[in-house]
Amino acid sequence: MKENRYDDEKFFKKYGEMNRSIYGLQGAGEWHDMQKLLPDFCDKKVLDLGCGYGWYCQYAIEHQAQYVLGIDISKRMLEIAKQKHSHERIEYRQMAMEDLKLDSESFDVILSSLAFHYVKDYEELISHISKWLKKGGDFVFSVEHPVFTAYGTQDWYYDENGNILHFPVDHYYEEGQREALFLGEKVVKYHRTLTTYLETLVNNGFSIEHVIEAKPPLEMMDLDGMKDEMRRPMMLLVAAQKK
Amino acid sequence: MKENRYDDEKFFKKYGEMNRSIYGLQGAGEWHDMQKLLPDFCDKKVLDLGCGYGWYCQYAIEHQAQYVLGIDISKRMLEIAKQKHSHERIEYRQMAMEDLKLDSESFDVILSSLAFHYVKDYEELISHISKWLKKGGDFVFSVEHPVFTAYGTQDWYYDENGNILHFPVDHYYEEGQREALFLGEKVVKYHRTLTTYLETLVNNGFSIEHVIEAKPPLEMMDLDGMKDEMRRPMMLLVAAQKK
Numbered sequence: 001m002k003e004n005r006y007d008d009e010k011f012f013k014k015y016g017e018m019n020r021s022i023y024g025l026q027g028a029g030e031w032h033d034m035q036k037l038l039p040d041f042c043d044k045k046v047l048d049l050g051c052g053y054g055w056y057c058q059y060a061i062e063h064q065a066q067y068v069l070g071i072d073i074s075k076r077m078l079e080i081a082k083q084k085h086s087h088e089r090i091e092y093r094q095m096a097m098e099d100l101k102l103d104s105e106s107f108d109v110i111l112s113s114l115a116f117h118y119v120k121d122y123e124e125l126i127s128h129i130s131k132w133l134k135k136g137g138d139f140v141f142s143v144e145h146p147v148f149t150a151y152g153t154q155d156w157y158y159d160e161n162g163n164i165l166h167f168p169v170d171h172y173y174e175e176g177q178r179e180a181l182f183l184g185e186k187v188v189k190y191h192r193t194l195t196t197y198l199e200t201l202v203n204n205g206f207s208i209e210h211v212i213e214a215k216p217p218l219e220m221m222d223l224d225g226m227k228d229e230m231r232r233p234m235m236l237l238v239a240a241q242k243k
Numbered sequence: 244m245k246e247n248r249y250d251d252e253k254f255f256k257k258y259g260e261m262n263r264s265i266y267g268l269q270g271a272g273e274w275h276d277m278q279k280l281l282p283d284f285c286d287k288k289v290l291d292l293g294c295g296y297g298w299y300c301q302y303a304i305e306h307q308a309q310y311v312l313g314i315d316i317s318k319r320m321l322e323i324a325k326q327k328h329s330h331e332r333i334e335y336r337q338m339a340m341e342d343l344k345l346d347s348e349s350f351d352v353i354l355s356s357l358a359f360h361y362v363k364d365y366e367e368l369i370s371h372i373s374k375w376l377k378k379g380g381d382f383v384f385s386v387e388h389p390v391f392t393a394y395g396t397q398d399w400y401y402d403e404n405g406n407i408l409h410f411p412v413d414h415y416y417e418e419g420q421r422e423a424l425f426l427g428e429k430v431v432k433y434h435r436t437l438t439t440y441l442e443t444l445v446n447n448g449f450s451i452e453h454v455i456e457a458k459p460p461l462e463m464m465d466l467d468g469m470k471d472e473m474r475r476p477m478m479l480l481v482a483a484q485k486k
Binding site: 232 | 390408437438451453455458
């Protein structure tokens with residue numbers, strides 16, 4: 001079963017209250033790092049896998065992309081995307097990225113923001129992405145960091161008074177399904193090692209251009225819980241190029 | 244001050260009792276992964292930074308290296324190296340790798356096994372390595388994994404009965420000095436993020452070829468404590484190429 005928590009009404013409402021949903025890219029802690037990894041979009045054909053509200057689709061269009069295809073499994077997500085980020089050169093399609101069929105070498109840029117940890121078969125997905133991307137094309141994605149996904153609960157370890165002691169890591173090399181609480185709801189995610197994230201790219205004809213563990217920017221440090229994000233890596237950003 | 248615990252008699256004796264000291268490369272948990280990253284040594288000039296007993300120097304010679312220079316800060320280490328792995332095409336020099344001065348583009352291959360976490364200024368070292376290496380040359384190294392070095396003590400987190408609960412991560416983005424117990428002795432090491440390890444390579448003209456978190460091989464699983472090494476990543480192996 002493909003994970004689609006975002007079509008659950010309660011979950012979706014809570015997601016809508018997050019800073020990244022209200023303020024878009026500027027409200028996302030990883031944006032200042034992610035932005036530096038994005039390629040030139042001018043006249044490019046762009047695919048966004050797990051496009052959500054369509055913030056990245058809109059960004060690509062604002063940077064002169066020729067055409068953007070945004071894919072998301074969630075109907076509710078795409079309803080917002082169409083309201084907020086409609087454009088004659090953006091096409092939205094509701095489907096699981098695992099089911100997507102596209103022509104070989106049909107895109108110049110492929111993006112994905114915080115979606116691959118919901119995908120069970122990463123190897124197969126990367127082999128498709130490699131096929132869809134033109135030679136020399138750019139592939140940039142963010143995922144939850146393996147340190148963040150390994151243990152499973154994605155929660156800190158606390159002392160008896162509820163103070164954070166540290167972040168726990170366990171079962172690191174046991175890849176596969178985890179059940180975490182996100183926005184107070186149970187969500188199924190998939191843990192993979194850093195090795196798998198990167199070597200799968202190498203094995204599918206990509207060169208690794210950048211590997212960045214997103215760090216909260218100074219101007220967000222006063223937000224609730226943000227200082228603690230200096231204690232563990234939570235997000236992994238990768239830029240790769242099809243050789 | 245450059246870290247040289249290995250010239251402490253008690254520490255050095257304990258180090259000599261480790262499997263990797265007795266059995267060499269075959270006794271090291273990361274070897275089966277590391278071996279795959281090593282380049283063709285035939286007719287190559289090879290530099291080994293922190294060569295210890297000289298196991299890698301010997302390996303390069305056995306694989307037809309033209310010349311091998313092994314550098315180590317520890318006099319005791321090099322005494323063993325000269326006893327065990329002497330060869331007319333191996334030269335050993337006792338010095339800190341931070342103080343090494345070499346001609347530009349004078350080596351085809353640069354190796355380092357589990358030594359860079361003792362080095363304070365990684366950026367400077369990498370800029371030197373980039374200078375010393377010929378264009379197209381190979382740079383392969385192992386370090387303690389950032390997950391392993393972040394917290395500081397490098398120990399598991401236990402319950403009241405002494406059972407392992409998990410491995411703690413903290414202060415991840417605070418790079419710098421840590422004091423850990425290794426072989427029962429206090430040792431100074433330096434924590435760096437994965438981002439720093441990899442992006443410093445990119446910024447110094449390297450392409451990232453492979454990033455592997457060494458996993459204990461099946462045939463070592465029955466060794467004391469080895470099964471627990473499936474619960475956390477302990478070593479990071481990187482292969483890069485000078486562009």
